[in-house]
Amino acid sequence: MRKYKLPAIISVLAAAIIIGSCKTHFETTKANYKTNKSSEAFERGKILVYSICGGCHYDPSAQKFIGTPIHEVPGFIGKVYAANLTNSKSHGIPPHYSDAELKYLLKTGIAKDGRFIPYMLRPNMADKDLNDIIAYLRSDDPAISATDTTIGITHFTPIGKMIMNAMAKPLPYRPGIQKPSETDSIALGRYLVDNIGCFHCHSHSLTSLNYLYPEQSKGYMEGGLKFKNPQGNNIYASNLTTDKQTGIGNFTKLQFRNAVKYGEAPNGQLHPPMPEFSKLQDNDVDAIYAYLRSIPAKYHKVHGQ
Incomplete structure (x- = not known):
């Protein structure tokens, strides 16, 4: 029979107790908010x-x-x-x-x-x-x-x-946030990358995302996260930094727009869920492009790309 060291067993049990006893229910809102349905x-x-x-x-x-x-x-x-x-x-x-x-x-x-x-x-x-x-x-x-x-x-x-x-760590409720002006394309692009959730899939890991401060997420916008397509095959999120070898550094604004809205990249057809962004307005996609060109290029070769 394999012998286990007592301190190791105690550590494992303690960790299980701590994790299992984490708070799992939290206060919700009692506000009386009504949506403008224009x-x-x-x-x-x-x-x-x-x-x-x-x-x-x-x-x-x-x-x-x-x-x-x-x-x-x-x-x-x-x-x-x-x-x-x-x-x-x-x-x-x-x-x-x-x-x-x-x-x-x-x-x-x-x-x-x-x-x-x-x-x-x-x-x-x-x-x-x-x-x-x-x-x-x-x-x-x-x-x-x-x-x-x-x-x-x-x-x-x-x-x-x-x-x-x-993982039960709710985020603070912060009311009164304003969307950046349409005239500030980089700020608007950053806002859209955050709130559309581009950085969720195009960073390194879903478990290391920083929702409050997206740029602090591990491998921010460098791609590599593995998904499965409807046929069950593995696909990997692309590097969206402007690195010219492994990212989108060679994409023109129009090529980027076609990739985001229609899944048509210069190097081939993109996988779902990319075509679901076909309803985005051109100025939104162009703002995302402007923002991505403002962040540091990162060399990161994504599997299969």
Whole structure:
């Protein structure tokens, strides 16, 4: 029989107890916030929901925000499914949240029942964009019309629950954030890279993201993160720094726009979820391009590219 040193066993047990006893429920909001549901808010909200939420929640075959399986989660953690965002009262998320609760969830990651959801964080999003997202989710647009279905129920293994509990660090609710001016392309581009979530996929690791200060994320915009395409094959996020050998240093503004909006890069067709950004306005994409050209070029050869 293998002999284990007592201090090592005690350390493992102590770590398990600490992780397992982490606070898992938090205070949510009691605010009485109501969304402005103008036609302008709807149009902008639609662009934002497709661009921010589409990669996980939009099913192209159904043309609905009914959710999708998240294949990138390792099996030892469990099975994760993106939620139904339609206005289904039996399966959808929006009908069960007030406007204030949706806004609070997106800012802090805290659900209405106090659970922390660590992958829906937009602490730096402007109040107007939050308003517009909620306005769209409250609309009768076909993509979010009530669809009484679920593609799966998220289930974490005991190890997965311990990991999730260890990650239970809600972000501060910071109201009053303003979106940068359209005339400041670099500031606007940085804002969009943050809030659309470009840096989530194009940095080194989902577990080392810094949502409050994105540039402090490990391997910020250098790419390399592994995903799976709908066929189950591995794909890797590209280096979006301006390194000319491994990044986008040779992309023109038009080439970058075509890559982001239509998945057409100079070196070939891009994989999903890139085509979900086709609804972004040209000036938004151009602002992202201007911002990316302002950050340091980093040599990082991505697998398979």
